[in-house]
Amino acid sequence: MPSIWDTIRTRRNNYRIRMEMNQESSGQRKMECSDVNKCFELLESILDGEMGDPGKEVLKEKLAKCQPCFEHFHLEQAIREVLKNKCTKQAVPNELAKSIREKIQEVK
Amino acid sequence: MSEVQRRKYSQEEKNSIFDGEFMPHIDSMYNFAYRLTFDEDDAKDLVQDTYLKAYRFINSFEQGTNAKAWLFRILKNSFINEYRKKSKQPAKVDYQEVETYYNSDDVDFQGTTDLRAESVKDMLGDEISNALNSLAVDFRTVIILCDLEGFTYEEMAKILDIPIGTVRSRLHRARNLLKEKLKGYAQHMGYNTDEEE
Numbered sequence: 001m002p003s004i005w006d007t008i009r010t011r012r013n014n015y016r017i018r019m020e021m022n023q024e025s026s027g028q029r030k031m032e033c034s035d036v037n038k039c040f041e042l043l044e045s046i047l048d049g050e051m052g053d054p055g056k057e058v059l060k061e062k063l064a065k066c067q068p069c070f071e072h073f074h075l076e077q078a079i080r081e082v083l084k085n086k087c088t089k090q091a092v093p094n095e096l097a098k099s100i101r102e103k104i105q106e107v108k
Numbered sequence: 109m110s111e112v113q114r115r116k117y118s119q120e121e122k123n124s125i126f127d128g129e130f131m132p133h134i135d136s137m138y139n140f141a142y143r144l145t146f147d148e149d150d151a152k153d154l155v156q157d158t159y160l161k162a163y164r165f166i167n168s169f170e171q172g173t174n175a176k177a178w179l180f181r182i183l184k185n186s187f188i189n190e191y192r193k194k195s196k197q198p199a200k201v202d203y204q205e206v207e208t209y210y211n212s213d214d215v216d217f218q219g220t221t222d223l224r225a226e227s228v229k230d231m232l233g234d235e236i237s238n239a240l241n242s243l244a245v246d247f248r249t250v251i252i253l254c255d256l257e258g259f260t261y262e263e264m265a266k267i268l269d270i271p272i273g274t275v276r277s278r279l280h281r282a283r284n285l286l287k288e289k290l291k292g293y294a295q296h297m298g299y300n301t302d303e304e305e
Contacts, residue, residue: 041280048254048279050261071225078225079286083255086233087240090139096152097134100159104126107163108119 029067040072047076116167129175130162136176136257137183143241143252144187154191158183177263180253184267223291231293239289247282254279 033039043062046055062069117125137158141151161182162169169178240248253259253267261279265272 044280045276074225078228080255082228082236086236088139088256090142092135092138093152100156103160104163
């Protein structure tokens, strides 16, 4: 005979599964990610292009189904963009290349 | 590896490798050096030393392999060996503390929803730059290599002499740290950081 706790647990699980199915069928994303840290690390690897084509599939699925992943993806993308656009424009001193060539001439 | 069989380059080949494969990376090299040293003169010296070493050891460079990664590795090693000790940069943050804290395994970035992509896009170059510069050197380095210079994890692993798994987790930690910094700026500057709207 199942205890009352088992019954509650089963009902709760059924309810959760139904909820998730409802969300999926109505095109909504789940609001909580079960393992945010692992998930985000994976998401970052995909964004870094490290997971190849299978990564793109995983990404598509995550973006469609998981709200935290969806938000994280857009935040990560924005950060990458500003880093690339705003942190790479250090002006190289004019004479640097010339002085390197001169030093090389000396050791040749 | 193939070091033994590799023939030595002729003077002409050396020149062509140096001009054709090494010098085009001078902008990236200087940017990296400047973000490591925070000082124009130190950055110049570091880049110059790196190119001199690259020339001296040109025979150990295998043509057709990634020259940029090879150069970055030399630069990073020179920095560790020579510049890190005498860097003029005073410790603005307690690196030790930051390192220890963020090297623990339970570092989760809790505030994703607090920092919004829109506020990041609105930030000025200085704010992004300062946030990046305030990270401890190991964390700063992986972000520079990956996000600014576009190296793959494998190339980064070679440049930094660490396993790929470490590259991945260090990057993840570095990005969490950067987001914390950016969140601080966003709040300070009054950008929209909470749920409203």
